[in-house]
Amino acid sequence: MPIHFDDAEYAARQMRATSAVREAGLDALLMFAPESHYWICGYDTFGFAMFQCLVLTANGDLHLLTRLPDLRQALHTSTLDRDHIHVWTQVEGVNPADTLKALLSDLGVGEGRLGFESDTAGLTDFNGQLLRTALPRLSDHSDLIRDLRRVKSPAEIEMHRRAAQLSDDAMDAGLAETRAGAFEGDILAAMQGAVFKGGGDYAGNEFILGSGPGALLVRYFSGRRHLDVQDQMTWEWSGAYARYHAAMMRTVVIGAPSDAQCHMHAAARAALEACEDAIRPGDPMGNVFDAHAKVMDDHGLRHARMQACGYGMGAAYNPIWVDFPMFYAGNPLPMQAGQVFFLHMILADSEAGLGYSLGHSVLVTETGVERLSRQPLDLLVR
Numbered sequence: 322m323p324i325h326f327d328d329a330e331y332a333a334r335q336m337r338a339t340s341a342v343r344e345a346g347l348d349a350l351l352m353f354a355p356e357s358h359y360w361i362c363g364y365d366t367f368g369f370a371m372f373q374c375l376v377l378t379a380n381g382d383l384h385l386l387t388r389l390p391d392l393r394q395a396l397h398t399s400t401l402d403r404d405h406i407h408v409w410t411q412v413e414g415v416n417p418a419d420t421l422k423a424l425l426s427d428l429g430v431g432e433g434r435l436g437f438e439s440d441t442a443g444l445t446d447f448n449g450q451l452l453r454t455a456l457p458r459l460s461d462h463s464d465l466i467r468d469l470r471r472v473k474s475p476a477e478i479e480m481h482r483r484a485a486q487l488s489d490d491a492m493d494a495g496l497a498e499t500r501a502g503a504f505e506g507d508i509l510a511a512m513q514g515a516v517f518k519g520g521g522d523y524a525g526n527e528f529i530l531g532s533g534p535g536a537l538l539v540r541y542f543s544g545r546r547h548l549d550v551q552d553q554m555t556w557e558w559s560g561a562y563a564r565y566h567a568a569m570m571r572t573v574v575i576g577a578p579s580d581a582q583c584h585m586h587a588a589a590r591a592a593l594e595a596c597e598d599a600i601r602p603g604d605p606m607g608n609v610f611d612a613h614a615k616v617m618d619d620h621g622l623r624h625a626r627m628q629a630c631g632y633g634m635g636a637a638y639n640p641i642w643v644d645f646p647m648f649y650a651g652n653p654l655p656m657q658a659g660q661v662f663f664l665h666m667i668l669a670d671s672e673a674g675l676g677y678s679l680g681h682s683v684l685v686t687e688t689g690v691e692r693l694s695r696q697p698l699d700l701l702v703r
Contacts, residue, residue, distance in 0.1 A: 324363060324398055325563040330476055331400050334361050334469070339381040341465050348433025349378045349425065350462060351452075354441035355638040357466040358385075359564060364399035366391050367639065369443035372409070372417040372451075378430055386421050418448070418455035425456075436462030442640055467645070470635055472659040477565065478684060481634065481661050483521075485567035485682060485693035487560025490515040492569065492696055495556060499703045501575055505530055505545040505554075512558055522561040525642030529557035536572060537669040537676035539627075551576035555678050557665070564636035566644075567693050568663040570680035573701040581670075585677035586700040588620035589666040593679055593698065596630060596648075596664050600683065600690045606652040613648070613666065622668055631664040634682055660685045661693070 338361055342350050352358060355369040362383055364375065373387040385395055386407045395406050409420040425431040435456060439449060440463035453459060473481065494515040498508045509530050516522075527541035532554035535542065539557060548554065552575035559568035574582055592613045599612040613630040617623060628649060635644035646654050648662075656662075665680035681694040 324365070325480070326363065326476055328400070330474065331362055333474075335377075335381060335383065337469055338377055338466060339379065341469060342377055342436070343379050345436060345462060345465060346434060347379060347436045347460075347462065349376055349428070349430040349435055350465060351376055351421070351435060351437040351459070352466060353438045353444040354463075354466065355443050356441075356470065356636060356644070357438060358399075359636055359638075360466065360470050362400040364395050364401065365564065366394045366398070368394065369638065372448050373443075374421055376421075376425065376428065378428060382428065384424065384428060386417070386424055416451055416455070418451040421452070422455045434458075434460070436460050436465065438463045438466070440464075442638070470644075471633065472657050473635070473661060474659075477636075478659070478661070480563045480565035480636075481567050481682070481684065482693060483562040484560040484565050487516045487519045487521040487562060488558065488567050488569045488682070489560075489695050490519055491558055491560060492556075492571065496573070496701070496703070499548070499554065499573055499575070501548055501550045501552070501703075503548050505532060505548070508554075509545075512556070516560050519560070520562065522564060524559045524561045525564075525566060525637040525639055528559075529555070531555050532575075534674065537671065537674075539667055539669075539678070548575050553582070553676060555676050557678065557680075559642055559663075561642070564638070566634050566637055566642045566663075567661070567682040568634065568642060568665075568680070569682065569694060569696070570665050570667070570678040571701055572677045572679070573703055575703050578700060578702055579675075581673060581675055582677065583700065584620065585622065585625075585668050585670075585675065586679070588617055588622050589668060589677055589679040590698045591620070592616035592630070592666045593664055593681075596666075597683060597690050597692075600656055600662070600685055602658045602685060602687060603655050606646060606648050606654050606656055607650060609656075609664075610648045610650050610652065614650070617666075617668070622670075625668040625670040627667045627669075630666060631662050631680070634661040634663050656685055658685050658687045
């Protein structure tokens, strides 16, 4: 039995995916994205770092080709039985793409129309070249499963809600450790620990915590410092439950906030609320970015804003929790009820040496959005 969802949920997903494969005119889809594997049958592993492929035929059959260490992983986490899990032999000189080609022949689709996922960390360029050499008539269908995953089922929405609770708990835990002189490592340990104590998972990428000059960054970097009496600290983190995410961002001011920091907070809060107002089912995602940009520009902060203001959330794997698409200028993709988005208002003023960020995750409803976080949007001062 799969761990997180019932058989009916997976059966419905597999039926939708099979219909999409047929509509695309394919005889089989070769899935390399771990998110696709997890969504369609619950298979949960970091074994995607090696060569592995989940095959979905137009007849609705699922077959996994993987390494021996993931045989039991698949049996434990997925709907697959032993007859549908195939292990390629790992010896010097082996080409797993040739093993995949033989499997496809056995399944009766070796000479058929084959689609595959290339836009994923689950297929390195090296393995992709092996694949194209073995199966030269492949066509790219990286969006086929991704499109199906965008709108969440009620069961998936519940996972996002639980992830959001963990994000909120992590923020409370981090704030409890934050004060002048505090060690970044203690704050980070408290935040990550709150997620684990709540039954959550490692997030799809590292928690981002940077103080001082590092507060202007939106990427993890190695190194820890103690907070000064007057300081700034930016967090970007996400609770993760059953791999589902609900990311958040905050900047915490240590000591008395300056007028510039208060202004940046006011702009970020107004922009976040404007983005929420701009989320409507059927409207293009570019509208949300435009709402963000207008507020930031009206506050005189065009020089400090980013070129995107959020992206989709879902069940995601390393190296990032981003579940595309993103909110950027001109994005025509329509939003849909049942999607979950992370909205991040990021300001990085290098000349002033100040950073400010504010963000949380929202669920798209039939009429607008629902905030998944219980945390207020006030300026945080410690």
